[in-house]
Amino acid sequence: MNLNRISKPTFIYTVLFLCVILCSSNVSYGQGFFRKIFKGKDKKANTELVQENTPSEVAVIVPTFSLENGIEDCQHQEELASLPEAYQRINLNETEQCENVVEILDGKFVDATYLTGFDYYSSWDNWNVNPYNISSKVLKDSVDLHLYEEGDSLAWAFPLDEKRKVTSKYGFRRWRFHHGIDVKLAVGDTLRSMFDGVVRIAKYNRRGYGYYVMIRHKNGLETLYGHMSRYLVRPGQEVKAGEVIGLGGNTGRSTGPHLHFEIRYQGYAFNPEDMIDFANHEIIPPSDFTLTAKNYELLIESKKNVYHRIRSGDSLWKISRRYGTSITKICRLNGMSKRTTLRVGRTIRVR
Numbered sequence: 001m002n003l004n005r006i007s008k009p010t011f012i013y014t015v016l017f018l019c020v021i022l023c024s025s026n027v028s029y030g031q032g033f034f035r036k037i038f039k040g041k042d043k044k045a046n047t048e049l050v051q052e053n054t055p056s057e058v059a060v061i062v063p064t065f066s067l068e069n070g071i072e073d074c075q076h077q078e079e080l081a082s083l084p085e086a087y088q089r090i091n092l093n094e095t096e097q098c099e100n101v102v103e104i105l106d107g108k109f110v111d112a113t114y115l116t117g118f119d120y121y122s123s124w125d126n127w128n129v130n131p132y133n134i135s136s137k138v139l140k141d142s143v144d145l146h147l148y149e150e151g152d153s154l155a156w157a158f159p160l161d162e163k164r165k166v167t168s169k170y171g172f173r174r175w176r177f178h179h180g181i182d183v184k185l186a187v188g189d190t191l192r193s194m195f196d197g198v199v200r201i202a203k204y205n206r207r208g209y210g211y212y213v214m215i216r217h218k219n220g221l222e223t224l225y226g227h228m229s230r231y232l233v234r235p236g237q238e239v240k241a242g243e244v245i246g247l248g249g250n251t252g253r254s255t256g257p258h259l260h261f262e263i264r265y266q267g268y269a270f271n272p273e274d275m276i277d278f279a280n281h282e283i284i285p286p287s288d289f290t291l292t293a294k295n296y297e298l299l300i301e302s303k304k305n306v307y308h309r310i311r312s313g314d315s316l317w318k319i320s321r322r323y324g325t326s327i328t329k330i331c332r333l334n335g336m337s338k339r340t341t342l343r344v345g346r347t348i349r350v351r
């Protein structure tokens with residue numbers, strides 16, 4: 001095209017027109033300057049409920065929320081009835097989750113420069129604590145995380161309002177690896193999201209976490225809050241740091257009111273005490289935090305292959321207890337059955 005042939009006003013109008021298109025497109029909308037201009041509009045358009053199979057809305061960075069967990073949540077009504085009265089209150093959003101509705105989120109709010117929308121949503125579901133499917137080899141790598149902006153809304157908040165005692169640490173426990181820490185609380189205590197993010201899971205797990213919430217934060221971390229008496233958010237909901245997400249409780253595999261708290265990066269949990277001091281009510285790291293193999297030391301150790309040489313008097317039960325694993329796991333690792341005779345002097349893999 002020869003620019004000399006186009007008259008000056010036409011050229012100016014064309015440039016102006018292109019600017020308008022660019023400003024209102026998704027690309028510029030979610031980032032910095034333009035986002036601020038459109039902020040008012042952004043809030044209104046954040047979430048919308050649409051019927052399943054809405055065709056064009058689902059783009060790469062837009063999550064759709066399967067109903068699988070919602071259906072599961074509906075099925076636990078009987079279990080709910082068997083709980084002590086304090087826990088019988090139906091969760092706020094239970095009925096909504098059971099409806100045949102898929103929530104579509106506006107992908108534009110993922111505006112952190114260090115995280116693209118695709119990174120944020122490429123592994124996303126509402127039921128797996130670790131949906132990433134990434135090899136544990138990455139645990140040996142270091143990664144620089146930008147946790148929050150100083151003095152910005154993307155700050156951090158303490159999950160509990162008061163100083164609380166850690167009653168069980170992260171790491172090896174008698175039966176299995178403890179991926180988080182247990183913090184003492186009173187039933188009904190307010191639980192808050194540690195950073196800004198989007199609720200990925202809010203569901204009930206009778207034999208495990210009880211009522212629990214998992215949030216994916218914009219900084220790439222995920223936090224999990226277990227054994228709640230009730231949750232107050234639902235999958236797909238955007239939350240700010242400090243926003244109330246549920247109430248403390250004693251549901252699931254729990255012997256007393258406590259918060260089971262996990263921090264994960266790409267599905268792998270590291271010690272929350274590397275970041276949070278519950279006893280002194282402090283968050284330790286600066287806004288830039290480097291996650292290294294040191295943070296995953298115990299987890300890496302737990303994934304190493306460990307072998308045991310069978311001695312007389314050994315039984316699968318004894319061995320499983322000694323190594324903090326289960327008979328089923330040992331059988332699977334060695335391709336044997338529970339009835340296989342253990343021969344003295346042989347070596348079996350226990351982890």
Ligand SMILES: [Zn+2]
Pocket residue numbers: 168178180181182259260261
């Ligand atoms: Zn725990």
